[in-house]
Structure formats: structure tokens, C-alpha cells
Amino acid sequence: MASSSPWLPSAALTDAGRPVFLPGEVERHLVPSVDLEAEENPSLLHPPLRARLLALTSHRLIWIHEPSSSARALPLYSIVHAFPPKKSLRSIFAASSPRIRLQISLSDASAAPRGGAAARSEVITVVMRGKADPDVFYGRLVEVLRSKAWEAALANEDAASGPGTGTTGLGFGGSERGGGIRMPVVGVSGILRKEQEMWESTDKSLNDAFQDLNALMSKAKEMVQLAEKMRLKLLSNSTAQANSNDEEMGSKQDMQDWLLSVGIVSPVTKESAGALYHQQLSRQLADFVKLPLERAGGMMSLVEVYCLFNRARGTELISPEDLLQACAIWEKFDVPVMLRKFDSGVKVIQNKSHSDDEVFARLKSLAQKPDALRKGISPSDAAFTLGIAPALAKEHLLTAESKGLLCRDVSPDGFRFYINLFNEIDSDNIYMLKSHGLFHTWASATAVSG
Amino acid sequence: MQKLGDFKLPYFFNYPPYFTLQPVRETREKQIQLWKELILDYCRSQKIFTIALEEDFPLFSNPVIERSLTHEAKEVFLNALVNEGRAEWMDKHHKKCLILWLRIQDWADYIINFVRENGFEDSVMTVEDLRSGIETRGTDLAGIDRGVLVRALKLLEQKGKVAIFKGTSADDEGVKFSV
Structure with a gap:
């Protein structure tokens, strides 16, 4: 199926059915029960996608098919224009579902993002079968298209891999996790020195961040990215620097541990997920707890998880009730973790495989x-x-x-x-x-x- | 092995959980079983007929491991004996318990055996003689609870094996055996 529509490659999902995000990618909006059709040129997409969960991120539109845990993604850079939902008389009545048409540009040579000469234009239609408000979705889409968050990532990639590197699997950017970090750095001290410089430059942005709350929120995202980058650097370096001395290894381990707990780049929020909030939060939580659970021997109390999860989310804190609800929904998904209630009433999270x-x-x-x-x-x-x-x-x-x-x-x-x-x-x-x-x-x- | 007077205690008497009422059903059933056996054995060997829950009872505490039964536990174990017909509550508030280490029927049989072995057929004795006379010394009848003895005799009277009549003194009764 993927091969018949190279412009709409399949996208990776986590075990719990959440999209695997690209570096710097942030989820902006979720819409349930969305179809994707190619009305004008049916051969473009055959068969059409039906009843998918549509995730709008800063980089992609992802149609997730939950029953089969599969997904197809449209990189946003290929969208040339998004037509606003038609305000026809018909659409006022519930009989018809809102449709948003997207003009996309396809380059025949490959899915190369920076456009070959032989680009052609097609129109596809997003059909919203659910009760979601098409105007809200459209508004977000336009906002995301305008901000062109993917260009920053592309620039990174250019710097890192140089021209000529082909793009791969994900259809966009192809930024493997190692994308921006292959620059020559000598030894851990090299990294630390580099981090020092980075922190110094960040110092200024930190000062700016406290100007007002909105600014803080946007800076917080940068902080998370920074942390993520540092972690990746340390990770990639650990293989190259197997023979560095023990003390260095120790401090590196420490730093990795700190940074690991900062790691949710795109937390599910009420704003982005709306009615799907608890469901999506539940999936994200399932992905998140895997590592801490493993370390804790397969079982953790809800309080511990609550603290870790909120720490990782940074500014988008959730309430204990949200956590409990998110855990309670696990029963409905095929996730490897479960909520367990002891006879005494104490609730814990444990691996399903935990015996x-x-x-x-x-x-x-x-x-x-x-x-x-x-x-x-x-x-x-x-x-x-x-x-x-x-x-x-x-x-x-x-x-x-x-x-x-x-x-x-x-x-x-x-x-x-x-x-x-x-x-x-x-x-x-x-x-x-x-x-x-x-x-x-x-x-x-x-x-x-x- | 630990002793309580001349009574040899079982090994598990030093097992601390033996003195805590176990909440898990299967474990508790086994625990109750062990307590029932021990209470009957102890009372039989010490010729004890009544246990007062609010007074110290040597079996219900173990100074060696510093454990003793709670009131609730005592009541549970004695109740188990009551349900089997091996004990009876003597009052409504379960403060005193009569321990029947021989059931009334067994006592009746015991008396008949005693009468036959000692040639008291067709002779007359008082109830008090049976409890504390020279004749019964060294048998289980010595020191028997009066209430238990009278009930055993009444059971025999129903079967026509004894006749009970008012004796010379006001508070004692005569028993004529006709085995």
C-alpha cells in the first residue's frame, strides 16, 4: 500500500499507538474519525483512508489506524495550499461531513523535500466524519503551515550531513536520531566544553524566558530540545569513547540520567487533543513508563509515576485524576503495562509480563x-x-x-x-x-x- | 521441649504467628485446629473444666516469646470448640467457657465403667462422693465439675441405669446404680 502512494508513506508508531515524533516535532491537534480521499484523481490513493485518527504535528499530518496500529503520514512541506472548509448551505445540516481540501505538490523523482523540477500538483480531501470543529482544525493547520517548523530541522540536517544525503523511510527529513550530532567532538571534555559554550549562549535566552509566561513556555520547549540534544550527543559518544576513564564515564552516566527524565518533547495536552485527551495521554504514558518500570523491577506506585511523568512533561502538568484516568483506559488498548489494585486499595503500575x-x-x-x-x-x-x-x-x-x-x-x-x-x-x-x-x-x- | 507445669507443650508453641489470629482462611482453619487440640489436651491433663476469658490462663500466653492471645482470638478458638460440642459458653457474654474434654455421653460411659470395675452395681453413693470420695480417687471423676457430673447422671437416669433421689442433707443427692 505504501509503495502505491509514495507521497503518503507509512509512519512509525510506538507500542502504545502514539506516533513516533521526529526531532523537534510537536503535536498540535488531534481529530478522530477522519477520512482521506483523492476525489479528483482516485488512482492517487487507493483505497481511500477511512475512519482514522488524524494527528496534526508541526511537521506532518498523520492518519493513525488504531485497530491495526499502523499509520500513514503526509509531510507538511508538500502542502502547497489548504482550502478553508466550504460554508455551503448543505454543510449547515448534519447530513454532510466537513471537507478540507489540500493542494499538494508531488515530485516524481522521489519524496525529496527540496523539490525536484518535475513537481506536479494534486488535490486531496480531508473528510471529518466526527463532531470535531473543522474551523479549529483548519486554523491550527494554517498556523502550523505558516510557522514552517520543518525548515529548522532541514537546516539542521543540511549542516550535519551535508548535501547529497538521500532522505529515507519517514519520507521527510529522514533525520535519524543522530541527525544533528555527527560533528567532530574530541573526548568527553570536548563535549563538556561545548555544552559550556552552549549554556553560556543559552543563559541569555533563559533571562529572556522570564519576561512573561508565554515566553517561558516557548523557551521551555527549547530547553527540552537542548536536553534531548545533549542526551543524544552523550549517547553517540559513549560508543566512540569506550576507553575514556572511569570518572568521565561516571559523570557522563549521571548527566544521561538527568537528561533522560526531561524527555517528553511533545506532551499530550487538553489543547492539542481535546476530547481525545485522556485516550492519547494514556498512550503517551504507556510509552513513557516502560523505562522507569524496567528500572524499578516491573512495578511502581502511582505516586512515583506521577512525579516522574510530570517532571518529564515540564510545564504541561497533569492532575492526579488525569493520571488515574489515563491508567484506567489502558485496559482498552493493547499496551504492555497495566494498573493493578492491591486488596488494601494501593494502586500500582506494573508490566503485564510482571509475575x-x-x-x-x-x-x-x-x-x-x-x-x-x-x-x-x-x-x-x-x-x-x-x-x-x-x-x-x-x-x-x-x-x-x-x-x-x-x-x-x-x-x-x-x-x-x-x-x-x-x-x-x-x-x-x-x-x-x-x-x-x-x-x-x-x-x-x-x-x-x- | 517446653513445659507448662507437668504438661509438655508442642514445638509450635514458640512459633509467634501461632498467637496471632491469622486472617487468611485456610491458614486460620489450620491454626484453629491446632488450638482446639492443644486446649483439650491441656484441660484433660490438668483436669480443667472452665476457662474464664478475662482471667489469666497459662496456655494463652507464652512468656518465652512474649506473645499472648487477644480476647478476640481466645473467643474464636473456644467458639470453634463450642461448635464441635466440645465446649459450652456458660453465660451470654462469653466470659466463661465449660470445656468438655469428655463429652457428656462419654462421661456417662465412664461412670458406668467405673461402677462395673469397682463392683458398685446396686449400691448407693452421693454425688459428692463421686466427685471427691475415696472411691473415685485416681480416676478422672475426681474433681469433676459438678454440673457436668449431674448432667451425665441425668443422661443415665433417662436410660434407666441410675436413680437419683434427694439425700439426707439438703444440698446433696443420692445415686443408686442399677446397671
Whole structure:
């Protein structure tokens, strides 16, 4: 399908079905139930796209087909003109869907953005089947077309790769993540020096940023981009500089960690997504939590996620309710994460692949250490062993208890858990001590302690 | 093995969770089972017939591990005995519990055996003789709860094996065996 319409290449989506953005690309508007037709020249697009989610970004128009997790994208540079939605008498009645026609320029040679000589012009039609306001969409589209955000990226690419580099897969820019960073930099100190210079120049923009809130918002975007760039530089350098000394590596690691948590370039906002806000937020969150979850061993409390997510979003903060709603919608999508509610009411986010069995096995072996046989284990002992928060460890202990692996001991000393011996004891002969097994192990461990 | 007087305690008496009422159903059932066995064994060996929940009861605390049962736990374990017919609440507020380490029927059988083995057929004894006389010394009847004994005798009377009649003193009754 993609090959039959080279002007409308397929676009990459994340696991959760969000578009993978190009460097510097920002999502501006989302419209559900949108078709794309080529009325005047049906051979241009066959079959037409039906009932897609249309994402308008600063660089592209992306038609996302959610059921199949596939997408096609039209780079904005190929749009020559966008006709305003017709205000015909017919469109006042609900019977007809608003249509926005776009004149696009196609260069036959390739999808080369800087236009070959043999460009021809075609007209395609965006049909909005949903209830979205076509004027709002049109307004945003014109705004985005006017700002020509892609040109900045193109300029970057020119500087980086020089002329003659062909464009690839994504149909636009082709900026692989390494796009702007292949300049020769010698050693980490080189990078740091360069960053220093950059920061100095940024210092001025920082001062400007505090002039007013709007300016801050626009500068914040630059800051995020800056951070992203630094991260990429550090990443690419880590392969080239495998033999730099340990201290340098350490500081580099630190810096990467800081920068990683700044990383959402195009946060979903109520403004850009409208009615689709929670749905899209949910998808973005699913993509975002993957990495932190992995580090945390497959499970995190909602509070932790809330903090990390908002920190990464920078200025576009979300409320706890939004987070909860976004998590709740996960059930409807095919995402690798899920919201889990413990019996106690504590809510956590975990990988779908996360299995309690492994946690149970670790708790079981912890509870069978001689010390634990004598004194039991507390939630903080378990937290230490599992490398997770005590509150979460307690949930695991309670779950293990409900499975019959552990049992509790409540005393003035506190709330502790012991390996469950009740099933090891023969109730027909309560004085008998088997010469082997868990009960025997326990009895010998406690006998030693006196 | 730890002892309580001359009573040998089971190993798990030093297992702290044994003294905390377990919330998980299966674990709790097993715990209740173990407590029922232990309470009956202890009462049998110490000839104890009543447990007062608000008073100290040696079995319900373990100074070695510094654990003791809560009031709720005691009530749960005794209730389990009550449901099996091995104990009875003596008041509405569940403050005192009668422990039947022998059921009334078993006591009745025990009395008949005692009468036969000692040749008391067709003889007369008082209720108090049975509880504290020389004849019953060294048997389980020595020191038996009066209420339990009277109920066992009444059961035998229904079967026509004894006759109970008012004795010479006002507060004692005579028993004539006719086995």
C-alpha cells in the first residue's frame, strides 16, 4: 500500500499507538474519525483512508489506524495550499461531513523535500466524519503551515550531513536520531566544553524566558530540545569513547540520567487533543513508563509515576485524576503495562509480563533464612531485599500471605511475617516433630537461639 | 521441649504467628485446629473444666516469646470448640467457657465403667462422693465439675441405669446404680 502512494508513506508508531515524533516535532491537534480521499484523481490513493485518527504535528499530518496500529503520514512541506472548509448551505445540516481540501505538490523523482523540477500538483480531501470543529482544525493547520517548523530541522540536517544525503523511510527529513550530532567532538571534555559554550549562549535566552509566561513556555520547549540534544550527543559518544576513564564515564552516566527524565518533547495536552485527551495521554504514558518500570523491577506506585511523568512533561502538568484516568483506559488498548489494585486499595503500575511468582520465590527464600525463621521479616526487610519501596513490599508480603506462603505475627514489636508452618504440622499428632522439612528447619533454627 | 507445669507443650508453641489470629482462611482453619487440640489436651491433663476469658490462663500466653492471645482470638478458638460440642459458653457474654474434654455421653460411659470395675452395681453413693470420695480417687471423676457430673447422671437416669433421689442433707443427692 505504501509503495502505491509514495507521497503518503507509512509512519512509525510506538507500542502504545502514539506516533513516533521526529526531532523537534510537536503535536498540535488531534481529530478522530477522519477520512482521506483523492476525489479528483482516485488512482492517487487507493483505497481511500477511512475512519482514522488524524494527528496534526508541526511537521506532518498523520492518519493513525488504531485497530491495526499502523499509520500513514503526509509531510507538511508538500502542502502547497489548504482550502478553508466550504460554508455551503448543505454543510449547515448534519447530513454532510466537513471537507478540507489540500493542494499538494508531488515530485516524481522521489519524496525529496527540496523539490525536484518535475513537481506536479494534486488535490486531496480531508473528510471529518466526527463532531470535531473543522474551523479549529483548519486554523491550527494554517498556523502550523505558516510557522514552517520543518525548515529548522532541514537546516539542521543540511549542516550535519551535508548535501547529497538521500532522505529515507519517514519520507521527510529522514533525520535519524543522530541527525544533528555527527560533528567532530574530541573526548568527553570536548563535549563538556561545548555544552559550556552552549549554556553560556543559552543563559541569555533563559533571562529572556522570564519576561512573561508565554515566553517561558516557548523557551521551555527549547530547553527540552537542548536536553534531548545533549542526551543524544552523550549517547553517540559513549560508543566512540569506550576507553575514556572511569570518572568521565561516571559523570557522563549521571548527566544521561538527568537528561533522560526531561524527555517528553511533545506532551499530550487538553489543547492539542481535546476530547481525545485522556485516550492519547494514556498512550503517551504507556510509552513513557516502560523505562522507569524496567528500572524499578516491573512495578511502581502511582505516586512515583506521577512525579516522574510530570517532571518529564515540564510545564504541561497533569492532575492526579488525569493520571488515574489515563491508567484506567489502558485496559482498552493493547499496551504492555497495566494498573493493578492491591486488596488494601494501593494502586500500582506494573508490566503485564510482571509475575508475582518471582517475587514470591524471593520472599520465600528470604523468610527461610535462619534469622528470619527466628524473628520473621518486616516490610522494610523485604523492601531492602526486593529493592522496592516499603509500602510496596508490604503489599507483596500481604499477597504472599493470602497465598498461604507466609503468615503474620502482630505483637508490641510490630507487624512481622513468618514462613507459614501451619500446614507442616500434623494436627493428629501435634507433639510430633518430623525429622526433616520446613518445620524441622524452623525448630532447629529457633532451638539454637535458645 | 517446653513445659507448662507437668504438661509438655508442642514445638509450635514458640512459633509467634501461632498467637496471632491469622486472617487468611485456610491458614486460620489450620491454626484453629491446632488450638482446639492443644486446649483439650491441656484441660484433660490438668483436669480443667472452665476457662474464664478475662482471667489469666497459662496456655494463652507464652512468656518465652512474649506473645499472648487477644480476647478476640481466645473467643474464636473456644467458639470453634463450642461448635464441635466440645465446649459450652456458660453465660451470654462469653466470659466463661465449660470445656468438655469428655463429652457428656462419654462421661456417662465412664461412670458406668467405673461402677462395673469397682463392683458398685446396686449400691448407693452421693454425688459428692463421686466427685471427691475415696472411691473415685485416681480416676478422672475426681474433681469433676459438678454440673457436668449431674448432667451425665441425668443422661443415665433417662436410660434407666441410675436413680437419683434427694439425700439426707439438703444440698446433696443420692445415686443408686442399677446397671
